Amino acid sequence: MKTRNRSEQSLKIVDCKICLEKMPLDKLGIHTRRHKMTSQQYYEVFIDKRKLCLVCNKETNYKNIVFGFNDFCSKSCRMKYQIINHPTFLSIAIKSRSSHKRTENEKNSARKTLAKLKQDPEF
Numbered sequence: 001m002k003t004r005n006r007s008e009q010s011l012k013i014v015d016c017k018i019c020l021e022k023m024p025l026d027k028l029g030i031h032t033r034r035h036k037m038t039s040q041q042y043y044e045v046f047i048d049k050r051k052l053c054l055v056c057n058k059e060t061n062y063k064n065i066v067f068g069f070n071d072f073c074s075k076s077c078r079m080k081y082q083i084i085n086h087p088t089f090l091s092i093a094i095k096s097r098s099s100h101k102r103t104e105n106e107k108n109s110a111r112k113t114l115a116k117l118k119q120d121p122e123f
């Protein structure tokens with residue numbers, strides 16, 4: 001996950017590619033209106049192309065000029081991605097829900113649920 005440098009990134013000084021004025025990246029998101037562009041249009045033209053959902057390849061929503069496009073089209077795709085790429089994610093989620101009373105049985109059922117999910121052809 002790219003959460004680490006978010007605030008740092010939004011303060012990064014960049015040039016407006018249209019008028020070459022320097023400003024922090026988060027200001028640029030508002031500044032683009034001066035050029036009759038939305039920050040999304042500016043982002044697609046000058047920064048990066050539109051991203052597709054990492055799970056189902058649908059178009060994703062634009063967040064803002066600092067973060068660009070979402071990696072996923074929906075929360076369920078984000079969940080799927082996390083489970084596929086981090087198999088421990090599901091068991092951690094289950095564990096933390098019942099952290100006060102963890103039994104071997106619960107751990108096993110988490111493993112079974114995960115195995116079932118992996119066999120699901122739609123997954």
Ligand SMILES: [Zn+2]
Pocket residue numbers: 016017018019020021031034035
């Ligand atoms: Zn400008």
Ligand SMILES: [Zn+2]
Pocket residue numbers: 053054055056057058072073074077
């Ligand atoms: Zn998706």
